[in-house]
Amino acid sequence: xxxxxxxxxxxxxxxxxxxxxxxxxxxxxxxxxxxxxxxxxxxxxxxxxxxxxxxxxxxxxxxxxxxxxxxxxxxxxxxxxxxxxxxxxxxxxxxxxxxxxxxxxxxxxxxxxxxxxxxxxxxxxxxxxxxxxxxxxxxxxxxxxxxxxxxxxxxxxxxxxxxxxxxxxxxxxxxxxxxxxxxxxxxxxxxxxxxxxxxxxxxxxxxxxxxxxxxxxxxxxxxxxxxxxxxxxxxxxxxxxxxxxxxxxxxxxxxxxxxxxxxxxxxxxxxxxxxxxxxxxxxxxxxxxxxxxxxxxxxxxxxxxxxxxxxxxxxxxxxxxxxxxxxxxxxxxxxxxxxxxxxxxxxxxxxxxxxxxxxxxxxxxxxxx
Numbered sequence: 001x002x003x004x005x006x007x008x009x010x011x012x013x014x015x016x017x018x019x020x021x022x023x024x025x026x027x028x029x030x031x032x033x034x035x036x037x038x039x040x041x042x043x044x045x046x047x048x049x050x051x052x053x054x055x056x057x058x059x060x061x062x063x064x065x066x067x068x069x070x071x072x073x074x075x076x077x078x079x080x081x082x083x084x085x086x087x088x089x090x091x092x093x094x095x096x097x098x099x100x101x102x103x104x105x106x107x108x109x110x111x112x113x114x115x116x117x118x119x120x121x122x123x124x125x126x127x128x129x130x131x132x133x134x135x136x137x138x139x140x141x142x143x144x145x146x147x148x149x150x151x152x153x154x155x156x157x158x159x160x161x162x163x164x165x166x167x168x169x170x171x172x173x174x175x176x177x178x179x180x181x182x183x184x185x186x187x188x189x190x191x192x193x194x195x196x197x198x199x200x201x202x203x204x205x206x207x208x209x210x211x212x213x214x215x216x217x218x219x220x221x222x223x224x225x226x227x228x229x230x231x232x233x234x235x236x237x238x239x240x241x242x243x244x245x246x247x248x249x250x251x252x253x254x255x256x257x258x259x260x261x262x263x264x265x266x267x268x269x270x271x272x273x274x275x276x277x278x279x280x281x282x283x284x285x286x287x288x289x290x291x292x293x294x295x296x297x298x299x300x301x302x303x304x305x306x307x308x309x310x311x312x313x314x315x316x317x318x319x320x321x322x323x324x325x326x327x328x329x330x331x332x333x334x335x336x337x338x339x340x341x342x343x344x345x346x347x348x349x350x351x352x353x354x355x356x357x358x359x360x361x362x363x364x365x366x367x368x369x
Contacts, residue, residue, distance in 0.1 A: 017105040020112035023054040032201035039360025084114040096121035133285035167191040197366035202359035210297035211272040219275030220244040225251035232280035271296035295351035
């Protein structure tokens with residue numbers, strides 16, 4: 001009798017790199033890169049992340065998960081941050097030297113938009129751009145110009161040349177993927193190039209999951225804000241005037257309970273205890289807080305725009321609003337009602353398509369790894 005051996009896993013030993021410039025806990029790209037690496041590792045790949053800089057908490061999390069992370073320097077200077085906004089090729093050269101000094105990878109996935117110049121570095125494998133939306137669109141934001149003063153105004157004057165430069169760089173990649181169908185539509189239009197598929201930034205649905213404790217009463221709305229210069233800040237202020245509002249992030253909203261930066265354990269509890277989560281921005285290409293909240297069984301209220309439009313089903317796992325006045329009114333209304341368990345179950349179910357495993361398998365499928 002001849003024994004048949006199990007054929008080797010084609011993914012076994014394949015080395016895949018994720019490339020960024022600035023991996024900080026407050027940035028969604030840092031979580032995206034880490035979770036995609038976790039997913040590929042679970043499928044038998046050998047992932048590694050390269051970055052100019054990673055914050056201490058990001059480095060600690062990579063170490064805890066036994067994921068390989070290589071960085072160039074301990075901190076980013078003001079000049080470096082300016083170089084990220086102006087796409088200084090010297091930053092790419094610095095990171096390229098680090099990458100070339102390490103074992104080669106089959107594919108290099110650039111998952112931060114500021115790192116687009118990496119496509120012109122000599123790397124030994126295929127180059128893929130995972131787009132999270134064009135960074136230059138920030139230049140259209142009045143809050144950005146207000147926050148950065150003359151520098152923001154000066155950068156904004158170069159909006160069209162900036163998009164043209166990004167278009168040229170994007171078309172040099174071997175493949176382009178996007179973090180949502182909305183991003184795919186925007187990028188294919190802006191850059192006049194084909195987008196090979198959508199890979200949603202994955203959420204750890206085992207960690208962001210429903211709890212067993214009773215929800216806080218009276219119910220509160222939860223929102224996440226990085227800065228008072230965000231357009232979403234004005235919406236948050238309007239919410240705080242009408243509802244009980246918890247705010248996670250650096251922005252302090254008058255009349256709200258401002259929690260500041262919190263760790264993931266506290267964030268999960270905030271999602272679980274909230275009556276609803278509010279995504280207060282019109283300009284979300286994807287929206288990590290939306291999916292994290294759904295995974296915790298808490299419905300989301302958002303503008304009927306961008307990434308929220310393809311994640312939320314109005315009346316199913318949340319609600320969609322046309323403008324600020326409608327959003328605030330809906331938040332006040334739904335915080336006086338008990339959300340049915342059928343809706344909470346629908347929230348959890350809808351988050352599963354954004355799991356680490358689902359996104360990793362889709363990445364592998366699109367790239368033919």
